[in-house]
Amino acid sequence: MANSQSRGQAPIAPELSVGGWLRFLWRQLTSMRVALLLLMLLAxxxxxxxxxxxxxxxxxATAQYVADHPDSAVWLDRLGFFSVYSSPWFSAIYLLLFTSLIGCIIPRVGVYATALRMPPPRVPRVLTRFPGHSVRAWEDVDAAGAATRIAEALRGGRLWRRFRVDSSQGDxxxxxxxxxxxYARExxxxxFHxxxxxxxxxxxxxxxxxxxGQAIVQVGRGFVNAQVAYDTFESGSLFRDEIMPNFRVTLDxxxxxxxxxxxxxxxxxxxxTVTDSGGQRAERTIKVNAPLNVDGANIYLMGNGHAPVVTVRDAAGEVAFSGAVTFLPEDAQYTSRGVIKVPDVSTGDQLGFNGYLLPTAQFTGDTVRSLYPEALDPYLVLDLYxxxxxxxxxxxxxxxxxxxxxxxxVAGTAAGTPPVILAQGETVDLPQGLGTITFEDTVRxxxxxxxxxxxxxxLLVFSVxxxxxxxxxxxxxxxxxxARVTSDDANGVIVEMAALARGEDQGLTFEIDRAWAIATGATARRQRTREL
Incomplete structure (x- = not known):
């Protein structure tokens, strides 16, 4: 009665201890299935x-996106979508994938090393059930010689066709x-892993x-490879200034x-002109998609434009500002927008200019535009504050x-008055007696x-x-x-061969035929040599 009741009850699985659960989770994490899943998840x-x-x-650009999408940007920033590669969730996937791959590789390396030391699987008792099976007779050779020649045929040849061979005589x-x-497959x-x-x-x-680092350099000037010399600079968490090579680049x-x-x-x-950390000077060229490598750093040409050379004098005639100002292109015709800030004014408030540089200007009624990217007829159109x-x-x-x-x-759209317009080489008086501005020249x-x-x-080495x-x-x-080689009084030697592959393989018959042709062909040549 007790036995019948026990047979009717559902089996009770044993409870796993903490160590058992840890081993279970480790096996799941280090399985190839989970590694592939984590790799896809990382992508x-x-x-x-x-x-x-x-x-x-x-x-x-990130700040502009946040300003344009104030509602969604708050949550996106909290979730790390604006710093994906340093976010906790991306780092967690990265570390789990790394751990999973290490856990997959270490035991497989041990299994592979053991397989390399082991002899090939012994000859099965029945060969007829394998694909590529054949039985052939071989005359004028003994069983030991036939087995030796077949082993040499399988062991020789090109590197990717060589077999590991074990030859022995049965009881x-x-x-x-x-x-x-x-074995090279594994x-x-x-x-790969x-x-x-x-x-x-x-x-x-x-x-x-x-x-x-990014630097905008005008012709005739240069920059040094130092953090303070760049307009913008980003670095990794372990970066130190000491690792930066000391080189200088001058734009000629x-x-x-x-x-x-x-x-x-x-x-x-x-x-x-490049001066490397050793003091060696050399003239080089940099093109788009053709960077220059200096002391391990790649220098890319990312953009270009025009910089108007401007001189601003205050009401007393003193030079308040003089120099080239970088204007950023906004279209294919290099219509460029820029800002001129004049803080050192001795006679009053500071001045600020905001407007456009037109490399090849065309005036049509009340509109003005640039017809061509080169500075053939440059004009400045500026609002004054x-x-x-x-x-x-x-x-x-x-x-x-x-x-x-x-x-x-003071002048421009916000003031309801015409902007300050001047051609290259022209000097214009500023409204309200604030001084003058001169458009001296245009540099690239x-x-x-x-x-x-x-x-x-x-990265390149591991990718290859x-x-x-x-x-x-x-x-x-x-x-x-x-191969099983048997002596036969009537036919000399009987050679029974068979082949097997993992999965479907159309080359098994070729493998047997090739070994047979090499073995018998080499023996025939030796026999002919002995007969001669």
């Missing part, structure tokens, strides 16, 4: 980094040959120690070429924006992006190794070949 998690602007890559007098090849699989770990490590270390000249019909850019070339620029408060300002909160418009400038990541060569590993795992077949 999905990186999508917001290309959709939304990032604080550490383009703070200005019944038969000679047995077992061969296996394709080696390629391991190489090890390279993937190398890519992850290189990427992580590179993000921590890399630095990137800048040339551009545009198509006359539609102003499409054809060529940009920056001619620079008077007041406090806010430079004395110690708060950093964008040099390309004019804060008009404490300023009064180039925008450079300097990037240094010491892990980039390692990963491709090699994938190629080996896809195209190297895993095959086993067996």
């Amino acid at each position: 999905v998690a990186a999508i917001p980094g290309s959709v939304f602007p990032q604080w550490d890559q383009d703070a200005v 019944d007098g038969q000679w047995l040959v077992a061969a296996e090849r394709g 080696a390629g699989n391991l190489l 090890i390279s993937l770990v190398g890519i992850l490590v290189s990427f992580g270390v590179g993000q921590a120690v890399e630095y990137r 000249d800048f040339t551009s070429s545009f198509r006359v019909t539609d102003s499409k850019a054809e060529d940009f070339t920056a001619f620079v 008077v007041g406090d620029l806010g430079l004395d408060e110690g708060i950093p300002q964008n040099v390309y924006q004019l804060s008009t909160n404490r300023m009064t418009p 400038y180039a925008a450079f992006d300097v990037r240094a990541d010491p892990m980039l060569p390692w 190794l990963a491709l090699v590993g994938v190629a080996l795992s896809l195209f190297v077949p895993r095959r086993r070949v067996w």
Whole structure:
């Protein structure tokens, strides 16, 4: 009665201890299925980094996005969508993937090393059930010689066709040959996963120690590779100023070429003089998609434009400002917007100009525009403000924006009067007796992006190794070949051969035929030599 009741009850699974649960979770985490899932999840998690602007890559664009989307941007910022690659959830996926790959690789390396030391699987008792089976007679050779020649045929040949061979004589007098090849397939699989770990490590270390700086340089000027010399600068968490090589770049000249019909850019070339950290000077050129490498840092040509040379005099005739001002292009015709800030005015309030540079100006009624990107007939169209620029408060300002909160418009749209318009070489009196402004000249400038990541060569190496590993795992077949050689008084020697592969393989018959042709052909040549 008790036995019948126990048979009717559902089986009770044993409860797992804390250690049991930890082992279970570790096995799940280090399974290949979970590793592939985490790899796919990492790719999905990186999508917001290309959709939304990032604080550490383009703070200005991110701030503009936040200003344009005040409601959603608050939550996106809290969730880390503006700093994806340093967010806790992206780092968690990254670390889990790293741990999963390490847990997958270590035991598989041990299994693979053990397999390399083991002999090929012994010859099965029945070979007729395997694909590629054949039975052939071999005359004028003994069983031992036939087995030796078959083993040599399987063991020789090109590197990717060689078998690991084990030849022995059975208790019944038969000679047995077992061969296996394709170990490089598993080696390629391991190489791919090890390279993937190398890519992850290189990427992580590179993000921590890399630095990137942007500098806008006018012709005749230069910059040094120092954090304070760049207009914008980003670096990793482990970056230190001491690792920056001490080199200098001077922009000697800048040339551009545009198509006359539609102003499409054809060529940009920056001619620079580079002084490396060892003091060696050299003249080089930098083009778009053709960066210059100096002391391990790549210098990219990212943009260019025109900088008008302006002189502003106050009401007393004293020079309040003189120099070239960078204007940023806004269209294909290089209509450029810029700001001129004049804080050192001795006779009154500070001056601020906000407007456009037209490289090749055309006036049509009340409208003015640029017809061509080159400075063939440049004009400045400026709005004028008077007041406090806010430079004395110690708060950093964008040099390309004019804060008009404490300023009064004097000329331009905001003042309801015509703007200040002047051609190159012209001097114009400012309204209300505020002084004069002279458009002296126009010079070219180039925008450079300097990037240094010491892990980039390692990323390249591991990427190439990963491709090699994938190629080996896809195209190297895993095959086993067996041969049983039996002496026969009537036919000489009977050779029974069979082959097996993991999965469907159309090359098994070819493998047997090739080994047979090499073995018998080599024996025939030796026999003919002996007969001669």
